[in-house]
Amino acid sequence: MKKIATLCLMISMAGSLAACTANHSPSVENTSTAPADTTEDATSKKFSITSIGGTWSPLPSADGEGLKAINEKFNIDYKPQFVPYGEYSSKLPVVMAAGDLPDMIGWEMVDANFMKWVKQGAFMPLDDYIDEFPTLKAVPKSVWDAVTVDGKIYAIPHYSPAKYAKKAVLRKDWLDNLGLKMPTNYEELKQVAIAFTKDDPDQNGKDDTYGFGLSQDIVYGASLGAAWDTGWYHKNEQGQLIPGTISEGFKEQTQFLADLYKEGAIHKDWAVSNVIDIRKDFYAGKYGIWYEQVTGLDEGMFNALLEHSPEAKIEVIPAFKQADGQQGFLESSGYYTVTMLNAKMKNEPDKVKRILGFLDYFRTFIPFDERNPQNPDFDWIWGGVNRGYKMVNNTVVPEPFPASDVRPTRYSQIANWAPNDEANEPWKSLTNPLAKSYTQATVELLKTTKFYINPVNRVSSEVLMTKGTELNEITREWQTKMIVGEEPITSWDKMVEEFMNKGGIEVIDDVNRLLQETGTTGEWK
């Protein structure tokens, strides 16, 4: 009996091995070697296009209708491959080393790997093509700067709102309950946080609230303006720009957090509390001040908050006035994820244009009010009404995974390039009244707020990219100790010294050299 079983197993193994090898298609690996055919009409020729990229969403299937629709519309044979972001940073270097590079390559950000591959000549410069495509032309110079190496553009950045990074928000209803006004400096903020902790702001007669939500690794900190944030804003004695984490502004912020911790306005276990848990606790009514954004809100959280505190109101704390007279927030990089093109396509301008045309189409911004079945482009991109999405009360509701694969967007995974952040009108898609009013008010507030463009985002310093993470850990560890009182704030200089000795000097020198070479300065807008 055992013999028979073993034999069967061996036969079945050999059989399926053969089947798998037979199915193995060589076209997946290398499709970019097709010679440029100049005699054929550039638009009628069908191109085979491969791509690889990371994704946060469930992986689209390899034979979805959305993919077929893309192939038809653009006359291409598109073979996208998506890898979960958690592992993508391990997979792409391996694929690169094995020489299997597809035509289009997605990456999360400009980092040391990106720089290495650019220097190795893996990607093609795109400067000559940009003016032909409206959504590429629309990218501001500050964002192009981020993907420019030695004067040449090597990647297409994808849109992400520059103004809508997380901002400190507070419970306005608690503020009103206690008869306090919106804080305008750290001293007032401290008083508010302490009152939120000790004066029963939710008026339930119990001592069950904390003023300020802080989580492990100081994820959001307490920066209420560019001067207190991580951006390169302050200058040292030599006139060089320095990272925010070692600046006087950050010291003030750390002092503020240490004071709150002493007063019990920050949970004593914050240094081991996961950011998800603190966030959940904020929406369960335990914290008065926390961080929230305006795009991609989780309405479930707002629903939960309104359920137990129907009076709840959330407002962004406006930026504090700085000592230098400025007042505003730090702008984020303005892009999220980049797409590079394989350098092998250098001599295939028709194929490059087809790819860029494909990207341009998906990047084209559709205003919120036109996101409906009457707009043919929108309807196509979303897989057709009642197939890829439904209209409920004039709002688009995507059909959930896995029916989602009829939507071509599943295979492009590219954001619209909005002409400006306000054009997103994020509140329009929300149904929770609190989320809606909070979002609309925040967009209005940020519209008139000044923003500081972080100059370090505009240069590609390899020294910073390799050492940045380690240096951040050094300052974070020191600051955590200072907040919990293990180290006095007067140790700040010791922290800076360690930062400098472990590579900080090289980083500051290199960044400032690049800033000077490219004529980049920190500017307000």
Add this chain to the structure above:
Amino acid sequence: MRFHKSLTERISGMMNASLLGLLALLMIFPFYYIFAVSFTSYEEYVASELILWPKRWVLDAYTYIFNAKEFIRSLGVTIFITVVGCLANLLFTATMAYAMTRNIWGQRTFLLLVVFTFVFHAGMIPTYLIVKATGLIDSYWSLILPNLINPFNLIVFRQFFLNIPSELNEAAVIDGANDLQVFTKVIIPLSKPAFAAFGLFYAVLQWNTYFTAILYLNDPAKFTIQVILRQIVILNDAANTLTSAARDAAIAESMPPVETIGMAAILIATLPILLVYPFLQKHFAKGVMVGSVKG
């Protein structure tokens, strides 16, 4: 005749029982928590600090998972590679380990090569190149063949075989058995505990196939349950902690699976392999060697 247990014995027995009970509770609690949350509604999950017993039992999370054909298919893939992979692992490990116990030419060299892989690994990229050169990219066999034999398991297997009295072999040979017959008729029946133990190790290893699937498979339809599970759990993280941009990207395409779905997914992905343990339990304790040699 029965002796009464002394007081100290009784006290130490009670202490042992309570200590072990507490430890067991510590192990079981996370599973129970996952179980409870997976049946809780999202609103209740957000509002409560710790869920021990859902106020209202809902099946939303399970409905979501079982409607996603990817999840069910990946479960099938994982079961396939676990069963086939584990059998292949055992077959090749045991046969090679057995050969390593025979006094044959080159035995020591091969053993040295096996031990060599203990210390030195080829690394991710060279291994990928081999998998690619052998045409295994995007094939299930890329998950099974590169790890066919675990050197550590092989050495332990060999040691186990060496402990079987050689007289048994000789007796079988005198009865006219050839090498294969000795292996299948004498060695395997005597090595059931080893097969059970390593079968379990290999099965758990195969069940947890994750990184190699990401590395060697391109077609998402072939992904294992762990990849899909991680997707669901990561998506939760993305929805909660990542920058607004990553979060936008994550939810732009589909409804974000919430924590409760993550918990349900963990439960479904863990239960099958957990159920294997009780069936193999008895083999661990059994000493089959007792009484095999008389004299």
